Amino acid sequence: MKLNHIKYIVLAAGLSFAGCKRVLNLQPTDKLTADAIFGDPQGVKVFMANLYYQLPVEDFTYFRGGFNQNGGDPNNGGFAPAMETDEAAHSEFGDFVGDNDFQWWDQGYKLIRDVNLLIDYIPTLKIRDDEKAALVGESAFIKAFAYFALAKRYGGVPLMKQSQVFDGDPEKLKVPRSTEKQTWDYVMELCDQAIANLSATKNARRATRWTAYALKSRAALHAASVAKFGNRITMTGDAATQKLVGMDAADANGYYQACIAASQAIINGGYSLFKPSPANPTEAAENYRSIFMDPNVATNDEVIMIKGFALRGANLGHNYDIWYTPAQLANGWPHPGRMNPTLDLVDQYESYATPGQASPVNTRVDGNVTDYNGFNSATNYIRFNTPNEIFANKDARLWGTAVLPSTTLKGVPIIIQAGYVKPDGNAVIRTKDQITIGGTTYYTYGAPDVSMYSGFDTYGGNNTRTGFSFKKLVSNAPVINGWNNSTSDWAEFRFAEVLLNMAEAVVESGQGDVAAATKALNDVRKRAGHTTNITLTSENVQRERRVELAFENKRFWDLIRRREFHTEFNNRFLHSLLPLQDLRALPDIKYIFVRVNVPNTNTKTFQPRSYYRFIPGIGSNGLVQNPQY
Amino acid sequence: MIVMNKLRLFLFISVVALASCKKDNYDGPDSGLSGKFVDEATNELVQMDIIRGTRIEFVEHGYANPQNQYMILKNDGTYANTLMFANTYTIRISEPNFIPIAEQELVIKGQTTLDFKVTPYIRVKDVNIVKNGNKVVATFKIQQNVINNVQKIGLYAHSDSRVGEPMRLVAAEQQINAVTNPATVYTLEIDLPSNSTQLKPGNDYYFRVGALIGVGGSKPNYAAAVKISI
Numbered sequence: 001m002k003l004n005h006i007k008y009i010v011l012a013a014g015l016s017f018a019g020c021k022r023v024l025n026l027q028p029t030d031k032l033t034a035d036a037i038f039g040d041p042q043g044v045k046v047f048m049a050n051l052y053y054q055l056p057v058e059d060f061t062y063f064r065g066g067f068n069q070n071g072g073d074p075n076n077g078g079f080a081p082a083m084e085t086d087e088a089a090h091s092e093f094g095d096f097v098g099d100n101d102f103q104w105w106d107q108g109y110k111l112i113r114d115v116n117l118l119i120d121y122i123p124t125l126k127i128r129d130d131e132k133a134a135l136v137g138e139s140a141f142i143k144a145f146a147y148f149a150l151a152k153r154y155g156g157v158p159l160m161k162q163s164q165v166f167d168g169d170p171e172k173l174k175v176p177r178s179t180e181k182q183t184w185d186y187v188m189e190l191c192d193q194a195i196a197n198l199s200a201t202k203n204a205r206r207a208t209r210w211t212a213y214a215l216k217s218r219a220a221l222h223a224a225s226v227a228k229f230g231n232r233i234t235m236t237g238d239a240a241t242q243k244l245v246g247m248d249a250a251d252a253n254g255y256y257q258a259c260i261a262a263s264q265a266i267i268n269g270g271y272s273l274f275k276p277s278p279a280n281p282t283e284a285a286e287n288y289r290s291i292f293m294d295p296n297v298a299t300n301d302e303v304i305m306i307k308g309f310a311l312r313g314a315n316l317g318h319n320y321d322i323w324y325t326p327a328q329l330a331n332g333w334p335h336p337g338r339m340n341p342t343l344d345l346v347d348q349y350e351s352y353a354t355p356g357q358a359s360p361v362n363t364r365v366d367g368n369v370t371d372y373n374g375f376n377s378a379t380n381y382i383r384f385n386t387p388n389e390i391f392a393n394k395d396a397r398l399w400g401t402a403v404l405p406s407t408t409l410k411g412v413p414i415i416i417q418a419g420y421v422k423p424d425g426n427a428v429i430r431t432k433d434q435i436t437i438g439g440t441t442y443y444t445y446g447a448p449d450v451s452m453y454s455g456f457d458t459y460g461g462n463n464t465r466t467g468f469s470f471k472k473l474v475s476n477a478p479v480i481n482g483w484n485n486s487t488s489d490w491a492e493f494r495f496a497e498v499l500l501n502m503a504e505a506v507v508e509s510g511q512g513d514v515a516a517a518t519k520a521l522n523d524v525r526k527r528a529g530h531t532t533n534i535t536l537t538s539e540n541v542q543r544e545r546r547v548e549l550a551f552e553n554k555r556f557w558d559l560i561r562r563r564e565f566h567t568e569f570n571n572r573f574l575h576s577l578l579p580l581q582d583l584r585a586l587p588d589i590k591y592i593f594v595r596v597n598v599p600n601t602n603t604k605t606f607q608p609r610s611y612y613r614f615i616p617g618i619g620s621n622g623l624v625q626n627p628q629y
Numbered sequence: 630m631i632v633m634n635k636l637r638l639f640l641f642i643s644v645v646a647l648a649s650c651k652k653d654n655y656d657g658p659d660s661g662l663s664g665k666f667v668d669e670a671t672n673e674l675v676q677m678d679i680i681r682g683t684r685i686e687f688v689e690h691g692y693a694n695p696q697n698q699y700m701i702l703k704n705d706g707t708y709a710n711t712l713m714f715a716n717t718y719t720i721r722i723s724e725p726n727f728i729p730i731a732e733q734e735l736v737i738k739g740q741t742t743l744d745f746k747v748t749p750y751i752r753v754k755d756v757n758i759v760k761n762g763n764k765v766v767a768t769f770k771i772q773q774n775v776i777n778n779v780q781k782i783g784l785y786a787h788s789d790s791r792v793g794e795p796m797r798l799v800a801a802e803q804q805i806n807a808v809t810n811p812a813t814v815y816t817l818e819i820d821l822p823s824n825s826t827q828l829k830p831g832n833d834y835y836f837r838v839g840a841l842i843g844v845g846g847s848k849p850n851y852a853a854a855v856k857i858s859i
Contacts, residue, residue, distance in 0.1 A: 607681060618694055
């Protein structure tokens with residue numbers, strides 16, 4: 001009983017003395033002061049490593065929830081950014097661009113504050129001048145990267161050029177938004193600062209002059225496109241009238257020029273494509289894929305910057321292998337096979353027979369590639385000898401990007417079959433069934449058991465519903481069952497992107513060296529096994545971007561910056577290719593294909609307001625909100 | 630004994646922690662705003678979209694940096710929000726399907742009514758939608774009330790009565806991009822067999838004709854939807 005009284009007293013004392021000054025004046029023992037960190041070059045190094053970790057790199061851990069989605073609870077169902085574009089469908093989810101997707105506001109300003117603190121301390125550091133210059137350049141690069149990530153999401157944002165000091169009045173800390181133009185110009189300025197101060201020695205793991213040029217090439221192209229294609233949409237409201245979103249068409253050429261110059265600098269700087277002249281398409285497909293399985297093989301030529309994933313199980317591993325490896329190779333992991341490349345993407349790949357144009361997968365004798373109403377026994381389908389013969393002449397990068405039906409991955413043939421047509425002409429599609437004819441049993445999904453195929457069965461949401469599974473960014477090692485066990489590195493800047501940036505800037509602006517830009521476009525195609533040069537047109541460049549950069553989280557921003565999202569996605573169905581075994585052809589083994597809307601999905605529509613993300617916390621930060629939020 | 634003590638401790642903490650709380654004295658959202666959008670010239674309701682259509686934007690006064698709030702409209706041009714706080718509001722309509730009207734301040738107390746007299750960008754007139762063999766055919770005229778180009782016209786079909794440009798299973802659209810003549814009769818048709826996965830024979834579907842003016846951010850104008858069995 002006495003003990004209880006004491007308890008009350010202690011508790012009451014705790015509650016009532018919580019405001020005492022002396023307690024709060026103690027220096028925390030679990031935190032380092034700025035002087036302790038920045039006073040020591042090693043401390044700066046550690047601090048810098050943390051800044052790199054915070055960089056908004058849209059890598060293996062970038063999902064709709066934001067960056068570095070591998071700590072805490074990484075379970076987001078494997079819904080990748082590619083699934084908010086026309087590149088892929090999720091095996092189960094039908095989601096599309098949501099208001100809360102890809103937000104990066106608080107984290108962005110946290111990173112910028114951290115960099116600004118470092119910048120304040122650089123002059124006081126006891127290190128050599130060249131080391132100081134390197135730090136100045138590196139800080140500018142990180143800041144440029146951060147403001148680029150903010151500008152492409154929010155348009156014009158508050159520019160924190162110096163670190164802020166809090167003197168007790170929070171109102172003084174409020175900085176209004178700059179215009180979108182001022183924001184992009186600041187990104188350019190920071191890139192130039194980085195270029196001027198960083199070393200020209202190649203290093204894929206830390207910012208160099210070349211990394212800064214690559215960032216500038218990408219950012220300038222984004223800014224130029226927003227200016228040039230801004231008139232494809234109309235923004236209304238305060239943010240639009242104050243020019244916080246949108247730019248004038250007249251501003252486009254300056255940014256295109258900046259993109260061309262930055263790209264040209266990298267081209268002159270000794271970078272080149274990895275294995276630029278393959279002997280044949282098969283070799284080209286393997287060359288292409290090997291860049292993504294391990295970008296470190298290409299750091300001497302193509303890969304300009306890498307983000308490493310080094311430690312299994314920790315926050316330094318990722319989950320692409322468990323989410324996206326085809327179901328047959330799940331190795332016990334319960335939820336594989338979620339990345340389903342769409343027929344829409346597959347159609348974009350050229351055929352070597354018809355260079356310079358998209359080659360939609362032709363399934364019918366009459367050549368109709370726009371009928372998505374499903375199998376019709378009266379239609380005359382082309383019969384193929386294998387489930388992938390239909391892709392025979394397609395661009396090597398298709399073979400390096402998608403798992404096509406009955407192709408081999410990690411030594412296992414991946415079975416993707418949607419059903420069969422019985423000898424009487426009736427089809428059984430997306431239903432588990434079997435039929436025995438002449439002593440042989442045929443299965444709708446191409447094999448008797450759910451562990452033996454990877455397509456169309458809705459079991460577990462683990463099988464592709466587009467007819468394609470994912471290859472480009474998954475590793476060749478066996479899947480390890482558990483979170484964050486993948487340690488393949490991410491290639492953030494590749495020379496191929498730089499070439500295509502330049503080609504686009506030249507063709508869209510009419511400025512620069514057309515011959516060099518045409519060569520850039522065709523060099524990328526040549527590496528993919530093409531032998532015929534094509535002309536430099538806007539359409540050719542965009543198609544090339546789609547196929548070369550597929551699944552590198554570029555398509556979303558291409559649709560945004562070129563203001564094509566709302567026209568590309570207006571009540572749009574994505575499409576699948578159903579491989580069916582045609583048992584009417586027995587004893588011959590024949591396959592037919594049917595183009596359909598992705599099963600169990602609805603149409604997707606992009607709302608124009610989604611060209612910009614909403615700014616969080618308007619109530620307290622007092623900023624002008626983006627239109628229509 | 631231990632249970633008693635725990636209980637006592639709990640009560641004690643509750644008393645200390647809640648000591649400063651007072652039930653707040655604000656009224657609940659007991660007010661509301663409703664009304665309709667009426668064509669100034671014809672006195673007919675102006676047809677709307679329920680999703681991605683015209684919205685009423687309202688800003689509640691008395692707060693620093695208030696967020697915009699939005700109300701959606703029903704397809705028939707009426708609207709109602711019956712759970713609002715009594716207060717003064719700024720009411721404005723951004724990106725509508727009629728000639729923009731000035732924003733207004735409004736005191737909302739109790740269930741308040743606010744009707745809007747507007748001039749739709751386009752009046753869709755003399756609409757006739759019929760099933761003709763394997764096709765659903767719509768004929769109509771459009772009368773535009775601004776000088777801008779008409780961007781496109783469309784016939785939209787959905788199983789839900791709230792069909793429209795943003796909400797359709799099948800659409801037959803025609804790009805116009807020109808100033809139109811009010812005497813011109815437009816014909817749009819949806820071929821049923823080639824849309825058989827979306828419009829299944831034997832079911833009822835709603836068909837609605839719409840037209841979009843070439844004004845940035847504007848929404849389409851419509852005639853009322855028609856139910857047809859196919």
